[in-house]
Amino acid sequence: MDFAESQEHQALRAAVRDIAAKFGPRYYAERAAARRPCAELWRALGEAGFIGVNIGEQYGGGGGGLTELALVCEEIAAAGTPLLLLLVSAAISAEMISEFGTEEQRQAWLPGLASGAAKVVFAITEPDAGSNTLRISTTATPDGDDWVLNGTKYYISGVDEAQAVLVVARTGQDERGGRLSLFLVPADAAGLARHLLPVDLLLPERQFTLHFDGVRAGPGALVGAEGEGFRQVFHGLNPERITGAALAVGVARYALGAAARYATERTVWSAPIGAHQGVSHPLAKAAIETELAALMTRQAAWQHDHGVPAGESSNMAKYAAAEAALAALDAAIQAHGGNGLASEYGLMPYWGLARLLRIAPVNREMILNYVAQHSLGLPRSY
Ligand SMILES: Cc1cc2nc3c(=O)[nH]c(=O)nc-3n(C[C@H](O)[C@H](O)[C@H](O)COP(=O)(O)OP(=O)(O)OC[C@H]3O[C@@H](n4cnc5c(N)ncnc54)[C@H](O)[C@@H]3O)c2cc1C
Numbered sequence: 001m002d003f004a005e006s007q008e009h010q011a012l013r014a015a016v017r018d019i020a021a022k023f024g025p026r027y028y029a030e031r032a033a034a035r036r037p038c039a040e041l042w043r044a045l046g047e048a049g050f051i052g053v054n055i056g057e058q059y060g061g062g063g064g065g066l067t068e069l070a071l072v073c074e075e076i077a078a079a080g081t082p083l084l085l086l087l088v089s090a091a092i093s094a095e096m097i098s099e100f101g102t103e104e105q106r107q108a109w110l111p112g113l114a115s116g117a118a119k120v121v122f123a124i125t126e127p128d129a130g131s132n133t134l135r136i137s138t139t140a141t142p143d144g145d146d147w148v149l150n151g152t153k154y155y156i157s158g159v160d161e162a163q164a165v166l167v168v169a170r171t172g173q174d175e176r177g178g179r180l181s182l183f184l185v186p187a188d189a190a191g192l193a194r195h196l197l198p199v200d201l202l203l204p205e206r207q208f209t210l211h212f213d214g215v216r217a218g219p220g221a222l223v224g225a226e227g228e229g230f231r232q233v234f235h236g237l238n239p240e241r242i243t244g245a246a247l248a249v250g251v252a253r254y255a256l257g258a259a260a261r262y263a264t265e266r267t268v269w270s271a272p273i274g275a276h277q278g279v280s281h282p283l284a285k286a287a288i289e290t291e292l293a294a295l296m297t298r299q300a301a302w303q304h305d306h307g308v309p310a311g312e313s314s315n316m317a318k319y320a321a322a323e324a325a326l327a328a329l330d331a332a333i334q335a336h337g338g339n340g341l342a343s344e345y346g347l348m349p350y351w352g353l354a355r356l357l358r359i360a361p362v363n364r365e366m367i368l369n370y371v372a373q374h375s376l377g378l379p380r381s382y
Pocket of ligand 1: 088123124125126129131132154156157158199201207359360361362363364365366369381382
């Protein structure tokens, strides 16, 4: 077992950090307040090869895996510039197209995803299904060589920035319930209407409700095998959880760094506030939880990249990292006193993101269900 980080990975971290630092927390906070995407940062990371670091070299990617993509997520977040669409476009969509797409789909999509020029967002959540994916009611019905999609998705991030949406739809019924399949649908397809779904988080990425009203998709839109969507989606959800965990670890490190600096400088009695254990211990505790989550995230990414089952580690990493990020933000805000809520100190956007990561891409309770059932062998509760 070797815990030393390779020189390549150290160099990758440093290079990503350099780019993200040119933009920094003020840029992120401004974009978050304006609900405008961090397009320039995305472009800069894409041009340097970091958005497609997990995509095959034959498609213009970096030829790495989730380990490298997780490092990218960690470093941009630690620099104060977390990008939510890396979890969706780079992790889920690129992984699923690489793994299950036809050669034609790979040629069509992976080079753009690798350079950052294209984004493919992911639509699974529905108003009446939520955490229970098998209950989704969006359908794809065969019609000649085409598929016709009908239904509603909501909370779909970044549709306004994307060229296509990877949609999970029912193509029939089997013993588990909905027989699911995956479709690549152009974001401007006829019959696909999108409506902004306002959220009170300070996020640069916007969310949408999508209405599919007889959206016609050609035979080339089906990704992987018909009816295999459930298995395929699960292959893509581990990458989303791993990158979500990495983003949370980075956000936690960013908050702890800001809090440590502030608590060292701020003196309201005779010593800096950081000398008081009421201030330092919550920060230290969150730092421990963050680094433990980082270790589990690395294990999950390694397992995914080596074809070892990664479900348990991915879930545990995502749980631990989201909780660590929330603890770090809470302690950092408290250490800043009133300034913790001030726009000038810019902590609130990260608090909102950390709070989101406890709910999405999978909520804390569904992870506890998974661990109870799969790790502990307890009876299934749902
Ligand atoms: C800002 C934002 C961005 C998002 N981006 C995307 C996106 O790009 N694509 C996409 O498809 N979705 C996206 N989502 C949706 C997100 O993945 C879901 O909100 C999340 O998976 C939870 O589903 P739900 O909201 O339907 O909650 P529900 O399933 O209704 O659950 C509500 C709560 O009930 C509890 N709960 C539910 N089931 C159980 C159970 N069996 N046992 C114990 N407790 C349970 C949990 O606490 C859960 O938080 C986004 C959401 C937000 C807020």
